[in-house]
Amino acid sequence: MTVTALLFASYAEALGSDRVELACAESATVGEVVAQLRALPGGAALPAAPLVAVNLTYARTDQRVASGDEIAIIPPVAGG
Amino acid sequence: MSVRTAIVRRAIDVAALLAEVHDTANGATVVFLGHVREVNDGRAVTGIEYSAYGEMAERELASIAGECASAFGIAHLAIEHRLGTIALGEASIAIIVAHPHRAAAYEASRFVIEEVKRRLPIWKREGYVDGSSEWVNASGVPQQRTAREHQS
Secondary structure (H helix, E strand, C coil): CEEEEEECHHHHHHHCCCEEEEECCCCCEHHHHHHHHHCCCCHHHCCCCCEEEECCEEECCCCECCCCCEEEEECCCCCC | CEEEEEEECCCCCHHHHHHHHCCCCCCEEEEEEEECCCEECCEEEEEEEEEECHHHHHHHHHHHHHHHHHHHCCCEEEEEEECEEEECCCEEEEEEEEECCHHHHHHHHHHHHHHHHHHCCEEEEEEECCCCEEEECCCCCEHHHHHHHHHC
């Protein structure tokens, strides 16, 4: 199945893109999607357990993802 | 009841926000403005570029306002967070809270800014007078310096 990973700020710069389509195993977890991203060129800039939002809601590392999910890797936030 | 939040790409009009929350039921209005400071971590700053995961930031900001309204009994609240390049002294966020009494208004205002700092998916890249720029984390420390300190 395919999911869309969204990258922001320093993570987008490190991977050279703000959007990556990933083919991943059925029943993959958030943590496995992160591991796939970390294996890409520049992916070492991502921490092993970053903040992640699935379809606009913060998610746990062990949460399963589904085909078509939008998985956002959230760098340390700095609003305000 | 007037509770509104927005992520904007223009200057924040504080007077308009004050007018929006004005209600004779209230005896206290607290205004919090966050603005761009001229020095951060010992470096002279020229401005900050704010970016966001826009759709999620709008949702989170609305959630924070809803939680604030129910936790502190706030019926009049306006929050705007600005994105884009913001110059020295200009506001990046305005939180206007009105309540019949000051204690709840102060507490609610503090709640909103702390939740914004904790969970709003917004990032800032600080520009310096020497022409360089760096991503800054929530504690206000440029990330490259943080990385260097972790290595040492």
